Amino acid sequence: MRPTTDRVEEFRVKKFSTKDHGHNGFFLIPADVVENLWDEHVESPGSMLKVISSCGFGWDHVSVAHPHREPTNSEMERVRRLFWDSYATVVEYHDAVDGISTAVSPPVERHMWSPQGCQIITPPSRIRSPFLLSEEEKAMQDYDKVESSNIAAVKYVEQDELLFVVFTSGAHYSYGSVPKETYMGLMKADSVGSYFHSEIRDKFTAKKIEEV
Numbered sequence: 001m002r003p004t005t006d007r008v009e010e011f012r013v014k015k016f017s018t019k020d021h022g023h024n025g026f027f028l029i030p031a032d033v034v035e036n037l038w039d040e041h042v043e044s045p046g047s048m049l050k051v052i053s054s055c056g057f058g059w060d061h062v063s064v065a066h067p068h069r070e071p072t073n074s075e076m077e078r079v080r081r082l083f084w085d086s087y088a089t090v091v092e093y094h095d096a097v098d099g100i101s102t103a104v105s106p107p108v109e110r111h112m113w114s115p116q117g118c119q120i121i122t123p124p125s126r127i128r129s130p131f132l133l134s135e136e137e138k139a140m141q142d143y144d145k146v147e148s149s150n151i152a153a154v155k156y157v158e159q160d161e162l163l164f165v166v167f168t169s170g171a172h173y174s175y176g177s178v179p180k181e182t183y184m185g186l187m188k189a190d191s192v193g194s195y196f197h198s199e200i201r202d203k204f205t206a207k208k209i210e211e212v
Contacts, residue, residue: 001053001060001114002085011051023060027051029079031066050109051079058116060084065109076110083112089120122170148192156183163200164209175204 001023004012008027009019017025029049050065064071064079071079080090090112114120143153143166155164156178163178163186182199189195 001055001083001088005082008082023053023055023083025053027053029082031075049075049079053083055116060114060116062112063109064112070108071110076112080112084114088114089122090114091120144187146187146192148196150193151196154183154186156180163204165196172209174207174209175200176207178204 004019004023011027011029012019013026013028027050029051031047031049047067049071050067052063054061060083062079062083064076066075076092084090091114092110092112143155143164145153148168150168151165152168153166156162157164158180161177161179163175163183164172165175166172178200185199186192186195
């Protein structure tokens with residue numbers, strides 16, 4: 001989590017914690033402060049979201065509860081932006097069903113988590129957010145997934161001799177004037193990463209494909 005801002009401290013319930021407690025505390029955030037990012041219908045605009053934040057046991061954690069219903073996606077996203085930097089990945093976990101009684105009522109609150117000291121493993125951005133495709137990519141519907149620790153998938157456009165590489169970090173590049181035999185060599189290589197670094201990375205013109 002990022003350091004608490006004046007905006008966050010404005011909502012802290014000081015009976016239970018102070019600014020010196022950092023991210024550990026209880027916050028009451030008016031629902032009308034939570035921006036409606038996706039035009040969702042929000043009931044009871046005058047009510048308060050109950051937010052509990054903590055940073056123990058190696059995890060940053062924020063729970064969000066509404067007095068009458070489950071928090072909406074817009075509310076969860078706005079709370080996330082209050083407590084985490086824009087570059088941080090935050091998840092909501094769905095536990096294994098085994099061992100959970102069918103008599104347990106669905107929770108009213110929702111929880112966000114991020115581990116401390118390590119990054120959450122995520123799919124490449126183009127796989128988890130296909131609507132972010134640039135104009136250059138829209139004609140490309142299929143990627144070939146590869147077994148590699150740093151390359152997630154590739155796509156080759158033979159008529160243009162363009163090789164597109166999606167890295168496991170989410171970075172996405174195109175490489176121009178790549179012969180088909182080089183692409184085939186990449187796909188047949190025992191180590192895709194080693195072949196890429198020795199035969200492609202510094203030998204062909206690279207263009208980073210930016211997020212839109």
